[in-house]
Amino acid sequence: MPAGTGKRATLAMVAEAAGVSLPTASKVLNGRGDVSDATRARVEEALREFGYVPQTGRRLPVPTRVVDLVFDDLRSPYSLEILRGITEAGAEIGVDVVVGKVPAAEPAGPLAPEHSWAQRLKSSGRQGLIVVTSELSLAQVEGFARAGLPLVVIDPLNLPRVEVTSVGATNWSGGLAAAEHLLSLGHRRIAFAGGPLPASCSQARLHGYRAALENAGVPADPELVLHGDFQFESGLEMGTRLLSLPQPPTAVFAANDATALGVLEAARRRGMRVPQDLSVVGFDDTVLAELATPGLTTVRQPLHDMGRVALRTLLRLIAGETLDSHHVELATNLVVRGSTAPIADRGAR
Incomplete structure (x- = not known):
């Protein structure tokens, strides 16, 4: 009993x-x-x-069950919200979470057990691994499989094997909603300040943006699409380039909130007002979106819930359960704040 x-x-x-x-x-x-x-x-x-x-x-x-949680970047609000979801879920169900950074990619080919990331984790008593927004090599993924170490990836930059289990959000739908919002405000010169070109989440957001333009009968302008690295500095650089064009955009959809803040700074340095002279939409809805001036209109990812789902999915893999799907996507939704406005409302500079 x-x-x-x-x-x-x-x-x-x-x-x-x-x-x-x-x-x-x-x-x-x-x-x-x-x-x-x-x-x-x-x-x-x-x-x-x-x-x-x-x-x-x-x-x-x-x-005690122990799992590893690794990030490329532990400083971003995105990572901290994912971390909060995973550690809170771990505390509730009696799982210890060890947090670290992704090591350098291992060379392809046979790996000596004493040098394998997977073997090091296994020998340390880890039962599984969650990797967040990182690029994994095929050698690393195969190393986890050989060691019998279950793996779940959150918002992967790449998927070396289709059977790698991942948790993310509806990035395509989010990109579609962001661009449709700007189109509904009358904008037609809408730029995309994206993340790394190979990143699957950035590609999905770009495709959603393009689908919205196509549905509205607005030709896509290649010079309005740029790619960076999901950082403020990259957003500043892309924003500067876009606003320096002979025909600059009237709106920018940035692939994450940090990039959007960089675009806001680029506009400020040019003496442009947001949203009167430029509308900006971000992606994630981290604390940055609420603290921005004006508040940032953004696509909300359920980051906390993504962390919880990732941990529970990993525990199912550890227990030997068969998953209904290797890929789980949680719904996004648009949060409208003060960084977007109808193009007709733009006053004289």
């Missing part, structure tokens, strides 16, 4: 609930290594559920 039913649990009851033999349950209880990760996860879950107490009367601690 589970804890709290008044009947003392036995190890045999735990083994039956986990679908394993009594010797296997004993191996897990005593920390033996010759048990698969999926079996260990089932037995540990049953031990927790039953509140198992050995015959000595002393409740044995169940080994």
Whole structure:
């Protein structure tokens, strides 16, 4: 019986609930290594559920599940919101989350176990790995598979193998909504200040933007599409280039909030007012969007929920469950603030 039913649990009851033999349950209880990760996860879950107490009367601690969470950039509000979602979910379900940065890509070909990222994590007791907005090499992904280390990627910059499990948002729909909003305000010279060209999320936002223009019968101008690296400095550089064109845009859709703030700064340096002279839309809806002056109209990604879903998905993989889909996308929505206005309302400079 589970804890709290008044009947003392036995190890045999735990083994039956986990679908394993009594010797296997004993191996897990005593920390033996010759048990698969999926079996260990089932037995540990049953031990927790039953509140198992050995015959000595002393409740044995169940080994804590530990997963790794790695970022390319830990400074951005985007990363911090993802981190908050994962660590809060971990605290709720009894999983320790170890946070770090993505190491340099490993060379292709056979990897010595002592030099493999996956083997280092495995030998440290990690049961799985979540990687956020990073580019993974095929050698790294294959290393995780060889080590039996489940992997979930959030907003991947690339997917070396289609079966890599990922969590993201509806980037195409978000790009479509951003451009449609600007079109509804009368803008026709709408620029796109994007992220890295190979990044799948940036490509999806670009395609959504282009679809909105096409649906409205507005020709796409190649000189209004630029790519950077999701940083403020890149947004400033792209904004400066766009606003220096002989026919500058009247609106800019930036592929994330940090880039949008760079565009706002480029406009300020040229003496342009937002939204009177230039409308700007971002993507993410981080704290930056609320703190911007004026407040930034942006496409909201449910970053906190994406983190929670990523951790729960990883735990399903660790337990050996079969997923309905390798790719999960959470819905985005447009948040309108003060950085956008109808083109007809632009006053004289």
